[in-house]
Amino acid sequence: MNCCMLPGPDLLSPYLLVSAVLFACGLLACLTRRNAVGYLMGIELMLNAAALNFVAYGRFRTPLEAGHGQVFSIFVIVLAAAEAAVALALVYSVYRTFRDVDLDQTTTLTGSDT
Amino acid sequence: MSLSLLLFWPLCAVVMAGALSTALARNMVYAALSLGVTLAGVSGLYLFLQAEFLAAVQLTVYVGGILVLLLFGVMFSRDILGAHQTPKPLPLAVGIVTSLLVLGVMIRTGMAVIHTRGANALSLVRSAPETWDGNFSPGSTVHLGDLLASAYLVPFLVVAMLLTVVLVGALVLVRKEGE
Numbered sequence: 001m002n003c004c005m006l007p008g009p010d011l012l013s014p015y016l017l018v019s020a021v022l023f024a025c026g027l028l029a030c031l032t033r034r035n036a037v038g039y040l041m042g043i044e045l046m047l048n049a050a051a052l053n054f055v056a057y058g059r060f061r062t063p064l065e066a067g068h069g070q071v072f073s074i075f076v077i078v079l080a081a082a083e084a085a086v087a088l089a090l091v092y093s094v095y096r097t098f099r100d101v102d103l104d105q106t107t108t109l110t111g112s113d114t
Numbered sequence: 115m116s117l118s119l120l121l122f123w124p125l126c127a128v129v130m131a132g133a134l135s136t137a138l139a140r141n142m143v144y145a146a147l148s149l150g151v152t153l154a155g156v157s158g159l160y161l162f163l164q165a166e167f168l169a170a171v172q173l174t175v176y177v178g179g180i181l182v183l184l185l186f187g188v189m190f191s192r193d194i195l196g197a198h199q200t201p202k203p204l205p206l207a208v209g210i211v212t213s214l215l216v217l218g219v220m221i222r223t224g225m226a227v228i229h230t231r232g233a234n235a236l237s238l239v240r241s242a243p244e245t246w247d248g249n250f251s252p253g254s255t256v257h258l259g260d261l262l263a264s265a266y267l268v269p270f271l272v273v274a275m276l277l278t279v280v281l282v283g284a285l286v287l288v289r290k291e292g293e
Contacts, residue, residue, distance in 0.1 A: 014122070015163070021133060024213040028209050032205055037142065041149050044153075052160075055160060055165050058253075085284045089288045
């Protein structure tokens, strides 16, 4: 079975480490980016970390459960695609209103600059 | 050490470096391209996890679709080169501290899981299980299709509805007034 696939290391920990670093970098991007698209990139990174974790845990349980983790990852990827489409539509409408996508400038509701 | 293991560790390093660059690159185009490197690298990790269908989906949906959308989105930015993108000191400090805390918690949780479950419980079971009928191997594309059409049929249909709603909703959001 799976004769043509790459044999990976028999370890869960490297996948968990990569996933944790991906999540932390996504969080860092979300907390520090002032550009709306950069913020979106952070969200994509965090979703990807979650998907990688699903696949890795599914793979390292009994073989019968390998497929279930992958199905969850498929749902994560689909939801990420939907989220990106809606978020970029929002970014476009923000751009039409403010002529920029800097999150520090979109402060109409704070009422401080009126 | 086999050749594929020699590939594995540099791949992990590339994925993590790409993620860091995505978070910190001043130039938004560089950040988007680093995100592409990271996503392609995660697709390679899926191959190491014997998830060939997910690797293909990752490449087509993320690198082929979402990344192109994000590059379009970057063009909306007035300040693509990032001359004024330096984060303010307070958000930067809060972001770095929070990210490091979350990273520590996640690594600690992962180590705790590995310790409590034991190395044997989380190492690969090489032999095929006795209960498997042997038509297709677990985790293969055929198995995924079987799961999506049986156990996960309702979530599958809900996601299909959601994609339709998202398509219409995105069109409504970008529609010009009065059309």
